[in-house]
Amino acid sequence: MPSSSILLIDDHALFRSSVALMLEMRLPRTTVSERSRIEEASAQACRPPDLILLDLQMKGTNGLETIALLQERWSSARVVIVSAFDRDQVCEAIQRGAVEFHSKAECPEHLLQRIQALLSGEPPEPRTIAATPLPLTSRQRQVLGLLCRGLTNKEIALQLWRSEHTVRSHVQAILTILQTSCRTEAADAARRLGLVL
Known part of the structure; x- marks a missing residue:
């Protein structure tokens, strides 16, 4: 080094x-x-x-x-x-x-x-x-759960009665909190951390 x-x-x-x-x-x-x-x-x-x-x-x-x-x-x-x-x-x-x-x-x-x-x-x-509970809001946890099921932002927005822009913001916050760069990595991290089944 x-x-x-x-x-x-x-x-x-x-x-x-x-x-x-x-x-x-x-x-x-x-x-x-x-x-x-x-x-x-x-x-x-x-x-x-x-x-x-x-x-x-x-x-x-x-x-x-x-x-x-x-x-x-x-x-x-x-x-x-x-x-x-x-x-x-x-x-x-x-x-x-x-x-x-x-x-x-x-x-x-x-x-x-x-x-x-x-x-x-x-x-x-x-x-x-x-090591500590993640600072995900209840809405972000909902979005994360749907993201892990493979839903697109548009599909998540329809299911949660939110705008696609709002869902996109939640997804970006989730990526930041989980220190991941894409949805697939976020889903893997969420499963590894026990945030979703």
């Missing part, structure tokens, strides 16, 4: 330093930059990071809004949330563009493996979403 760059943003100095030390020891070809605030990170003039590890719960910062700011600043960087577990925030962070969410309470070895995988270009781990 060629040299990579990680930006770690967390306001807890002990946690930040511990994670940075682990990464430097286990990923010697990786440069790790630490920042305690989003403003410090945004002002960073060095090489754009390949991966950003972000705590959502920092003083004076809306971590969810921070995801968009970081992606605007470094569009090619993948944002991974490493934070206290909050089901609502997990779901919203994924919807806003974070590729994975990891609890600060999880095994450090698992976090390290996921960081290595992401730096190697592997896709995000679906388990990070499936």
